[in-house]
Amino acid sequence: MPRVRIHTFLPIFWAFLLGGILSLLLNSLPFASLQTQRWFISLIFLVVLYSASTILVQLPANNKDQSQKILALSIGRLLVALVFILIYILLNKTNAKSFSIHFIFHFIIFLTFDTYYLIKKVIKT
Numbered sequence: 001m002p003r004v005r006i007h008t009f010l011p012i013f014w015a016f017l018l019g020g021i022l023s024l025l026l027n028s029l030p031f032a033s034l035q036t037q038r039w040f041i042s043l044i045f046l047v048v049l050y051s052a053s054t055i056l057v058q059l060p061a062n063n064k065d066q067s068q069k070i071l072a073l074s075i076g077r078l079l080v081a082l083v084f085i086l087i088y089i090l091l092n093k094t095n096a097k098s099f100s101i102h103f104i105f106h107f108i109i110f111l112t113f114d115t116y117y118l119i120k121k122v123i124k125t
Contacts, residue, residue, distance in 0.1 A: 008054055008117070011114060011117040012050050015046075015106075015109045015113040015114075016043055016046075019043050019106040019110070022105055022106075023039040023040075023102050023105075026039075026101070026102060027039070033098055034098055036099050041099075042103040042106045042107075043106055045081075045084055046106055046110045049080060049081065050077070050110055053073045053077055056073060057069065057073065057118075085100060085103055088103075
């Protein structure tokens with residue numbers, strides 16, 4: 001099993017940092033529909049989800065299998081995120097709208113940083 005390098009987790013760190021800053025800015029706006037105190041839950045969930053998928057991408061595979069693995073992980077992450085947000089909405093209906101807005105912003109940020117990392121990885125190989 002290959003060694004996972006720490007620099008492969010830098011996009012996750014930057015996405016986490018940017019997502020936290022964005023949530024703090026959204027919470028400081030005077031709109032009640034954007035304010036939630038549970039925004040950190042989506043950040044923690046996405047850090048765990050993207051860290052696991054980053055480790056799985058690092059596993060050895062040939063080029064054809066690697067691209068299929070990346071596609072499967074992307075679809076899997078989307079499905080897991082949709083199930084997570086659905087469960088959260090069912091459990092906490094009062095705060096669902098504001099949490100969903102934060103979650104969608106966080107997901108877009110993580111997806112952007114992950115896509116940038118994967119493009120660099122594909123160009124490198």
